[in-house]
Amino acid sequence: MRIDFLTLFPEMFTGVLHSSMLKKAQEKNAVRYFLHNFREYTENKHNRVDDYPYGGGAGMVLSPQPVYDALEAVKAAAGDTKPRIILLCPQGERYTQEKARELAEAQHLILVCGHYEGYDERIREHMVTDEISIGDFVLTGGELGAMVIADSVTRLLPEVLGNEESAQKDSFEENRLEHPHYTRPAEFRGWKVPDVLLSGHHKNIEAWRENESLKRTRERRPDLLAVEAERKNNKK
Incomplete structure (x- = not known):
């Protein structure tokens, strides 16, 4: 399996992806993780990835362009035109073990981690296949949720756990x-x-x-x- 993370804070993942079961899964070649800072894909001359919402309101909204371009680059690098692209957001489907089992059947996952007030709606409508929430509470960003999904999915992959019966x-x-x-x-x-x-x-x-x-x-x-x-x- 390949798992790509689109995030503004890739440094948050370092300890998690290189520890415990996630580290062992990589050593067994069961999974490969890739981190992408989608700020690197912005066309804004100030490297901004967000902007004020139309109609006014508090907070800033993630713009569609850097997310779209980052997704296209990841799909091209992976040679995969139809990955499962997961948006981490409070409005998404509540995450369950059943969903983890479903995602564990995929070959390629892309997890999009948001920040600020939210996403431009066109990201939801045209760029992703799934929207997932890990619970009815609000986090600063989607990174922690993405780590939860990666952990729960990775441990279900064949030969990752020392005892296959453990997951069952x-x-x-x-x-x-x-x-x-x-x-x-x-x-x-x-x-x-x-x-x-x-x-x-x-x-x-x-x-x-x-x-x-x-x-x-x-x-x-x-x-x-x-x-x-x-x-x-x-x-x-």
Whole structure:
């Protein structure tokens, strides 16, 4: 997979892309990351990428020209005319594990990170394939959201995780929260590990984990079970 980031602050990505699982994914040649400062593509003599909004109002709006030219340059460099181009914005589709799995099937992602008051609407209408929000809150820019998407997608790529089963058992897979985990010691300050996990009886352990996953989901995120029920009904 190839992931390109269009950003005004490429230095924000350095630590994230060269640490932990994202670093290992690159070492395994599972993914390649490229950073592009779209300020370098502006035709404005002052290197501005934003301007005042028509009709007045607070803040500045990102202009379409530098974003368009940056996208065209990235597509040409990659030899790809139809990448998934993702706009990070509060008005976008809320990001989910299901969306992460969908994006993990792509060969090329371009993540556009905005700043200031917003985007010229023509960027939304004519330049991107997806609009994504990572939650109902506002950030200074789209960089952190882009890092979240890159991380969640990369870990789903084949052979990135040491154990392929890890991703299959994560929270939000099959619209459930993950079951509780315990490790040594078996008792700490009077708090004991459930006996079933010490039994060595794998069938009983799996049943316990299944029940605990459902219990935790019902208690904390019942909306996920409703989504899963609707998904199953739509398949019938």
